[in-house]
Amino acid sequence: MSSHFARHKRTTLALATAVAAGAMLTTGLTAGNAAADTAAPTALPGAPVLLSGTARTALVQEQQDAAAATAQEIGLGAKEKLVVKDVVKDHDGAVHTRYERTYDGLPVLGGDMVVHRAESGATRGVTKATKATIKVATVTPKVKAAKAEQQALSAAEDAGSSKAAADSAPRKVIWAGDGTPVLAYETVVGGFQDDGTPNELHVVTDAATGAKLYEYQGIENGAGKSLYSGEVELGTTQSGSSYELHDTERGGHKTYNLARATDGTGTLFTDDDDTWGTGEASSDPEDQTAAVDAAYGAQVTWDFYKESFGRSGIKNDGEAAYSRVHYGDNYVNAFWSDACFCMTYGDGTGNSNPLTSLDVAGHEMSHGVTSHTAGLNYSGESGGLNEATSDIFGTGVEYFANSSVDKGDYLIGEQIDINGDGTPLRYMDEPSKDGASKDYWDSGLGGVDVHYSSGPANHFFFLLAEGSGARTVDGVEYDSPTSDGSTVTGIGRDKALQIWYKALTAYMTSTTDYADARAATLSAASDLYGEDSTEYETVGAAWTAINVS
Structure with a gap:
C-alpha cells in the first residue's frame, strides 16, 4: 500500500541543535457558560476563542450533559444517542459542538454531525455527514465475524501488506457513510504496508451479505543548526546533570529514538550539555540531528495552530503528541498515527536522509488535527x-x-x-x-x-x-x-x-x-x-x- 505523505521515493536531510534548558519558549441546551476563556489570537467575531484546558473541559461536559435534549430537539430516533467529540466556541459566543452518534448502542460510522448554536443557546443549524435516517431492521448479524475478518485480511494482503493480522475482533457498527444505513462489521488489520509503514487498514463488511462496503487506511503519511531551517531554538528540560528533548511549554512533547526499530516508543533523547546535533545528516542510529528537526517541527506546528487559530495541540486539549525518529531500515517515509498519537520519521535512502523537513512535519501532524475535527474519510x-x-x-x-x-x-x-x-x-x-x-x-x-x-x-x-x-x-x-x-x-x-x-x-x-x-x-x-x-x-x-x- 502506498505511503500517505506521497507515493514517491523521498529523501530528506535534517540537522539541528538546541539552546537553553526549559524551552523558549451550560446546563440544558444553553451553550457557553463554562469557565473563563483565555486570550484569543484574533478578534474576528466568528473566529474561535483560545480556551483554557479547564474551560474546554467544562464546555465539553456541558454539551454532553445536554446531549439527550439535543438529540430530541433535532429529531433523532429513540435508539440514537449523541457523544460529544469536540466543541469550538467563537468570539461572538456561538458554539459548534461536534458529535459522534450511536444506534442501539452501536457506533454509527458516517453518522457524525455538528450542531451550531448562537450565544443565546438557540440552534442556528445542523451539519450532518448523512441525511439518511438511521434505522436498521435488526442488530443481529447474519454473517459471522470470522468471515468479515478474513475479508479484511485478504484486502490487506491484496494491497501488499505483510504480517497482516486483525488488531482485534471485528466490532459491530452501523455503516451510514454511503446510501442506506446497514448493520456491519468493522475490522482493523495491523502488520505492515508494502513500504514498511505500519498498517491500520479499516474494512467495513455488510453483516447481512458479507459484501465489502468500504475500506480506508488509518495511518496517514506522510540551540541548533537545521539543514532546512538554519539555527533554531528548542524546548528542552534539565534532568539531573543532563538534558532531555522534552518541551514542557508545549504540552510535554518528547522526541524518542527508535534506533531502526519499527514498534514501541523508543528511548528519549538526552544530552550532556544541551547542544544537539552536528549540522550534518548521519547514518548513525543514535544521531541527534533528525531528532532536533523533528522536535522543531513539532514546536512550530504547535505554535502555528495556537497563534493562528487558538488551538492548543492536535486534540485542542493542551496535550502534546510525541515524535519518533530513526524508524526502520532505509525507510523512505514519514507518517502520523492516531493509534499511538505520534509522529514517526524514517531515515530515507541509505539511512542518512531523515524525512524531518518542516512542511512534512506540518503536513503529517495536520492529519491528526483533521482526525480530531472533521474526521474526513481517507477515501x-x-x-x-x-x-x-x-x-x-x-x-x-x-x-x-x-x-x-x-x-x-x-x-x-x-x-x-x-x-x-x-x-x-x-x-x-x-x-x-x-x-x-x-x-x-x-x-x-x-x-x-x-x-x-x-x-x-x-x-x-x-x-x-x-x-x-x-x-x-x-x-x-x-x-x-x-x-x-x-x-x-x-x-x-x-x-x-x-x-x-x-x-x-x-x-x-x-x-x-x-x-x-x-x-x-x-x-x-x-x-x-x-x-x-x-x-x-x-x-x-x-x-x-x-x-x-
Missing part, C-alpha cells in the same frame, strides 16, 4: 480534501516559521527531493505540473488516489490566497490557471487559512465532498467576514474557477 473525494488540508496547513506552518533558510512557499516537499531532480512533490498553483494531480474537479475525481485528488482543493486555496495568473510570491514564480478562464483576485494567505480552518472545524464532516467543501467554506467566510464581504465572494469565485459550483 474518495473526502480523502482528497483530507490530503489537501494537510498540504494547506503544512504550507501555513512553513510560512509561520519565517525561516530565512527554508522560506515559505506553495510548493509541497520542495526540500526533500523525492523525484531526484530537485522538483517539488506537489504544486498548489497548478497541481498537474507534478504529472498526476488534478487541477479541477470532475465527476471521476473520487476514483483518483487521494494524493492526486487533493489537487483541486490545493488549487482552490492558492487561488483564494494569491489569485490567478502569473505572479511572483516571496521570490517564487507561479502561474495559476482557471477552468473557465476567469480572473480571481486573492484575499491573502492569512484570511484563506482562517476560512479553511473554520470550515474544517465547524462545517465539514467525515463524508464531506468537494461540493460540501464549497458550502462549508462559504459558511466559514460568512461567519468570519460577512456574507456581503469580498472574502465571501472570492471563496465562491475560487471554487467556480476549479469547476465546483
Whole structure:
C-alpha cells in the first residue's frame, strides 16, 4: 500500500541543535457558560476563542450533559444517542459542538454531525455527514465475524501488506457513510504496508451479505543548526546533570529514538550539555540531528495552530503528541498515527536522509488535527480534501516559521527531493505540473488516489490566497490557471487559512465532498467576514474557477 505523505521515493536531510534548558519558549441546551476563556489570537467575531484546558473541559461536559435534549430537539430516533467529540466556541459566543452518534448502542460510522448554536443557546443549524435516517431492521448479524475478518485480511494482503493480522475482533457498527444505513462489521488489520509503514487498514463488511462496503487506511503519511531551517531554538528540560528533548511549554512533547526499530516508543533523547546535533545528516542510529528537526517541527506546528487559530495541540486539549525518529531500515517515509498519537520519521535512502523537513512535519501532524475535527474519510473525494488540508496547513506552518533558510512557499516537499531532480512533490498553483494531480474537479475525481485528488482543493486555496495568473510570491514564480478562464483576485494567505480552518472545524464532516467543501467554506467566510464581504465572494469565485459550483 502506498505511503500517505506521497507515493514517491523521498529523501530528506535534517540537522539541528538546541539552546537553553526549559524551552523558549451550560446546563440544558444553553451553550457557553463554562469557565473563563483565555486570550484569543484574533478578534474576528466568528473566529474561535483560545480556551483554557479547564474551560474546554467544562464546555465539553456541558454539551454532553445536554446531549439527550439535543438529540430530541433535532429529531433523532429513540435508539440514537449523541457523544460529544469536540466543541469550538467563537468570539461572538456561538458554539459548534461536534458529535459522534450511536444506534442501539452501536457506533454509527458516517453518522457524525455538528450542531451550531448562537450565544443565546438557540440552534442556528445542523451539519450532518448523512441525511439518511438511521434505522436498521435488526442488530443481529447474519454473517459471522470470522468471515468479515478474513475479508479484511485478504484486502490487506491484496494491497501488499505483510504480517497482516486483525488488531482485534471485528466490532459491530452501523455503516451510514454511503446510501442506506446497514448493520456491519468493522475490522482493523495491523502488520505492515508494502513500504514498511505500519498498517491500520479499516474494512467495513455488510453483516447481512458479507459484501465489502468500504475500506480506508488509518495511518496517514506522510540551540541548533537545521539543514532546512538554519539555527533554531528548542524546548528542552534539565534532568539531573543532563538534558532531555522534552518541551514542557508545549504540552510535554518528547522526541524518542527508535534506533531502526519499527514498534514501541523508543528511548528519549538526552544530552550532556544541551547542544544537539552536528549540522550534518548521519547514518548513525543514535544521531541527534533528525531528532532536533523533528522536535522543531513539532514546536512550530504547535505554535502555528495556537497563534493562528487558538488551538492548543492536535486534540485542542493542551496535550502534546510525541515524535519518533530513526524508524526502520532505509525507510523512505514519514507518517502520523492516531493509534499511538505520534509522529514517526524514517531515515530515507541509505539511512542518512531523515524525512524531518518542516512542511512534512506540518503536513503529517495536520492529519491528526483533521482526525480530531472533521474526521474526513481517507477515501474518495473526502480523502482528497483530507490530503489537501494537510498540504494547506503544512504550507501555513512553513510560512509561520519565517525561516530565512527554508522560506515559505506553495510548493509541497520542495526540500526533500523525492523525484531526484530537485522538483517539488506537489504544486498548489497548478497541481498537474507534478504529472498526476488534478487541477479541477470532475465527476471521476473520487476514483483518483487521494494524493492526486487533493489537487483541486490545493488549487482552490492558492487561488483564494494569491489569485490567478502569473505572479511572483516571496521570490517564487507561479502561474495559476482557471477552468473557465476567469480572473480571481486573492484575499491573502492569512484570511484563506482562517476560512479553511473554520470550515474544517465547524462545517465539514467525515463524508464531506468537494461540493460540501464549497458550502462549508462559504459558511466559514460568512461567519468570519460577512456574507456581503469580498472574502465571501472570492471563496465562491475560487471554487467556480476549479469547476465546483
